[in-house]
Amino acid sequence: QVQLVESGGGLVQAGGSLRLSCAASGRTFSSGAMGWFRQAPGKVREFVATIAWSGGTTYYADSVKGRFTISRDNVKNTVYLQMNSLKPEDTAVYYCAARRQITIAIDIVKYDYWGQGTQVTVSS
DSSP states (O other): OEEEEEEOOEEEETTOOEEEEEEEEESOGGGSOEEEEEEOTTSOOEEEEEEOTTSOOEEEOTTTTTTEEEEEETTTTEEEEEEOSOOGGGOEEEEEEEOSSSSOOOOGGGOOEEOOOEEEEEEO
């Protein structure tokens, strides 16, 4: 089992920045790919970003490409999501997810473990 705890959410004005963190505990953290997803009110959960176990491969949703950066520190068992140039449409609950496989994935069903989420609200 892997336990994931997100932090770093909050209220920010449009154009601002936030950095989300996801602390993992349990089985070996560094052996699997990680991802960030988000869910806005009344909408389905959607993919945001993913990173391979080595950190060498990343992939982003088109809506956040160039503004968000995913990274991981396998020593600290933590994955990050740096969010810059935030827009009101980025408002959502952001979830961290982990999968057993080392390769990246964008499908929700390919992730095995999920955090409880952290709220990000961007005001206009």
